[in-house]
Amino acid sequence: MNTIHFEQVTKNYGKVQGISNVTLSLEPGVTGILGPNGAGKSTTMKVILGLTRPSIGTVSVNGVNPFDDLELRKNIGFVPEYDCFYEHMSAVEYVSYFLMIHDFNKEESIDMAQNSLRELGLQDSMHRKIRTYSRGMRQKTKVARATAFNPQILVLDEPFQGADPTTRHLLMEKIKSWSDEGKTILISSHILHDVEYLTDNIILINNGRVLASGNRHEIRKLMSNIPIQIKVSPIDKKQLRPLIKRMLDEKWITAGRLLESEGEIILETNESEKFYTKFPQILENEKIIVERIVSDDDTLDSLYSKLVEGKQWK
Amino acid sequence: MEISKMFKRFPTLFPPIFKDCSYRLVTNKLTWVLVAILMLPCALGLLVYYEYSDDRISEEIDGEKIYFTSSGELLHEDLRDIFLDLSQFFGIGFIALLLGIMFSSELISEEYNLKTMQILRTSPIHPIEIFTYRYISGLITGIALLGLYSTIFYIIVMMGSGIHGILEEIGLLALVIKIVILNWIGFLSIFCAINVYFERPYLICFIYWLFWEQIISGQNYQQLTLTHYINSIIYDSLIEMGWIVTADDYGLVNSNNDTIATDPLLSALIIIIIGILFIFIGSRGIASKQF
Numbered sequence A: 001m002n003t004i005h006f007e008q009v010t011k012n013y014g015k016v017q018g019i020s021n022v023t024l025s026l027e028p029g030v031t032g033i034l035g036p037n038g039a040g041k042s043t044t045m046k047v048i049l050g051l052t053r054p055s056i057g058t059v060s061v062n063g064v065n066p067f068d069d070l071e072l073r074k075n076i077g078f079v080p081e082y083d084c085f086y087e088h089m090s091a092v093e094y095v096s097y098f099l100m101i102h103d104f105n106k107e108e109s110i111d112m113a114q115n116s117l118r119e120l121g122l123q124d125s126m127h128r129k130i131r132t133y134s135r136g137m138r139q140k141t142k143v144a145r146a147t148a149f150n151p152q153i154l155v156l157d158e159p160f161q162g163a164d165p166t167t168r169h170l171l172m173e174k175i176k177s178w179s180d181e182g183k184t185i186l187i188s189s190h191i192l193h194d195v196e197y198l199t200d201n202i203i204l205i206n207n208g209r210v211l212a213s214g215n216r217h218e219i220r221k222l223m224s225n226i227p228i229q230i231k232v233s234p235i236d237k238k239q240l241r242p243l244i245k246r247m248l249d250e251k252w253i254t255a256g257r258l259l260e261s262e263g264e265i266i267l268e269t270n271e272s273e274k275f276y277t278k279f280p281q282i283l284e285n286e287k288i289i290v291e292r293i294v295s296d297d298d299t300l301d302s303l304y305s306k307l308v309e310g311k312q313w314k
Numbered sequence B: 001m002e003i004s005k006m007f008k009r010f011p012t013l014f015p016p017i018f019k020d021c022s023y024r025l026v027t028n029k030l031t032w033v034l035v036a037i038l039m040l041p042c043a044l045g046l047l048v049y050y051e052y053s054d055d056r057i058s059e060e061i062d063g064e065k066i067y068f069t070s071s072g073e074l075l076h077e078d079l080r081d082i083f084l085d086l087s088q089f090f091g092i093g094f095i096a097l098l099l100g101i102m103f104s105s106e107l108i109s110e111e112y113n114l115k116t117m118q119i120l121r122t123s124p125i126h127p128i129e130i131f132t133y134r135y136i137s138g139l140i141t142g143i144a145l146l147g148l149y150s151t152i153f154y155i156i157v158m159m160g161s162g163i164h165g166i167l168e169e170i171g172l173l174a175l176v177i178k179i180v181i182l183n184w185i186g187f188l189s190i191f192c193a194i195n196v197y198f199e200r201p202y203l204i205c206f207i208y209w210l211f212w213e214q215i216i217s218g219q220n221y222q223q224l225t226l227t228h229y230i231n232s233i234i235y236d237s238l239i240e241m242g243w244i245v246t247a248d249d250y251g252l253v254n255s256n257n258d259t260i261a262t263d264p265l266l267s268a269l270i271i272i273i274i275g276i277l278f279i280f281i282g283s284r285g286i287a288s289k290q291f
Helices: A041-049 A073-075 A092-101 A108-119 A135-147 A165-180 A192-198 A216-224 A236-246 A274-284 A300-308 B003-027 B031-056 B074-085 B094-112 B116-121 B127-168 B170-199 B201-218 B228-242 B263-287
Strands: A004-013 A016-026 A029-034 A057-060 A078-081 A153-157 A183-188 A201-206 A209-215 A228-234 A251-257 A264-269 A291-294 B057-061 B064-068
Touching: A016 A041, A016 A201, A016 A209, A029 A041, A029 A165, A041 A057, A041 A153, A041 A183, A041 B201, A057 A201, A057 B064, A073 B057, A073 B116, A078 A135, A092 A108, A092 A135, A092 B003, A108 A135, A135 A153, A135 A165, A135 A209, A135 B228, A153 A165, A165 A183, A165 A192, A165 A291, A192 A201, A192 B116, A192 B228, A201 A274, A209 A216, A216 A228, A228 A236, A228 A274, A236 A274, A264 A274, A264 A300, B003 B127, B031 B074, B031 B094, B031 B127, B064 B074, B064 B127, B074 B127, B074 B170, B094 B116, B094 B170, B094 B201, B127 B170, B127 B263, B170 B201, B170 B228
Parallel strands: A029 A183, A029 A201, A078 A153, A153 A183
Antiparallel strands: A004 A016, A004 A057, A201 A209, A228 A264, A228 A291, A251 A264, B057 B064
C-alpha cells in the first residue's frame, strides 16, 4: 500500500505556480526528491505535511487528507530546511516540548529527548541554549525533534545543508537505519550524490513539474548522454599541448580548448561515462600526472536543462 | 480534539510556552521603551508629592494622621483624581494599549517569523491550544506588569496623603487593576487575532483602535465597542465609591443625552465573551492559514 499518494496535484500561490499536475506515490523506504532551488520540492513537502492545500487534485497520506487530520501528525516527523527554534530553550527543553505535544508525559519526554539527542551526538551540549549552537548542532536538534517520537513518515527538507562531514555521515547512517525499520522517508536535496547514497528511488522535479522518477541508475544514465565540459590541469604545464593533441584524437571528444595562462585544458564530450573510464588509461600510457579534473556540468542542472526542453521520462 | 483533552494537556503544555513567551516579552526592547514611558507619571507623582508636602496640613483623628490641603480639603481626594486621570492615559489607556499591540505581535506574528508556527502546524496540537497558550501567557505577563506598575504609581501619587489616604482610596487601585484585567482580556484577544490574519498587525491594530474604539465609542451604537463596556464599569464603580461623575464624562450618553451605560456585571461578562470569541476567531485563522 502507498503511504503517500498525489493525484494530479497542482498548487498555485496567486499567479506563481508551486507544483503542477504532480502524480506520485511513495512507499516505505527512502525516496529522494531532487531539484534546483524553487523547483517545487518544498511545496511538495508542504502539501504532504498539510501546511498547504492543493489548488487542484487530491493528496492522501496514510489514506487521509493531511490538511485536516490532527491524528496523522502523530505519525509524521518533519525536518525543515530553515531554522525554527525557540532560541533560549535548551535542546532538551525544545525536543521534550514537542514530545509532550505528542502526549508523552514530562518525565518520559525529557528521557526520550535526551536519548534522541545523545544518539545524534549532542550529549555534551544538549542542556545549552539553542542560540549558542553551531549550524551542525542545530541541524541535529531539528532531526532529534522530528524523530524522537518514532514517526512512521519522515519528511526531510535539505537535511544535510550546512552540516559538516561528520554530521553528514551520521545523518546518512541514521536515515539508512530508519529506512531499514520500514519508515517512509522523503528527502529533498539539490545534490544527486547525497541522495544516491541513500536510495535508488529518485524523483526529479523542476519548475513545479515531475520531470523524471525512477531508480538512480536510470537517472545517471540520462546524465551520461548530456554533453559535458571537463577541465584538466596537469602538474607539468609543458604537457598541456601534447595532452590536448592526444585527446582530440579520440572520437568521443567533441572539442578541446587550451588555456595556457590558466594551465588547463577544457575538453568536451557527449559520453561522460566513456571519458571517466578511458581518460585515466590515457594518462597512464602518456605518463601524465594531473593536478585536478573538474566538471561544472556534471550536476543535475545539465539534466534539468535537457529534461525541461521537453523530454519526459518515466 | 475534544475540549476535555485540551484541558488535560494544559498543565503539561502551557508552562514551557508561558516561560518562552514571558521571556520574549520581558526581553523585548520595545517593552522597556513602553515601561520607561509608563514611568513618566511616576516621576510626575513624585513631583506632586513634593509640591503638596510643603502646603499640606495634618491632623490626628482617632490616632490616624490625616492630611488636608491648604484650603482644608482632604488631600487624598485631590490625589486620587490625579491617579485616575493619569491612569486613564497610561496604565489603562493609550500606553497600555500600545503595550498590548506590541505583546500580541511578539506572541503571534513572531511565531510566524521564526517559523516555529510551521512546525507547530505539523505537530498534533490544535490551533486553539496554540492560540490560547500564547494569549494566556500575554495576559498574565501584561496584567502582572501593569498591575505592578499601577500599584507602584498609586503608592507614589498617594503617599503625600499618608497611610490613611493610601488605605482610604485603595478601592480606586482595585478598580484600576480590575480595568487592567478586563482591558487585557478583551483587547489582547482582538489584537492577537488581528496578528493571525494580517501581515501588518501593528498598523491594523492601531487603525482598529483609533477608528472603531475611539470614534464609534462616542456614538449611539457604542455598544459595539469594548470601550463602552470598560467605561460603563469605571462609571458605575466611581458612582458606587461616592465620586461625583456623570455618564457624559465617560461618553455613556446617546444623541438624546440619555444614559446608555451597561450594567457592570453584564459589561464584564460581555468583555469576557468577546475575549473567548476572538480566541476562536484567531484559532480559526491559524487552522486555515496556509504556508
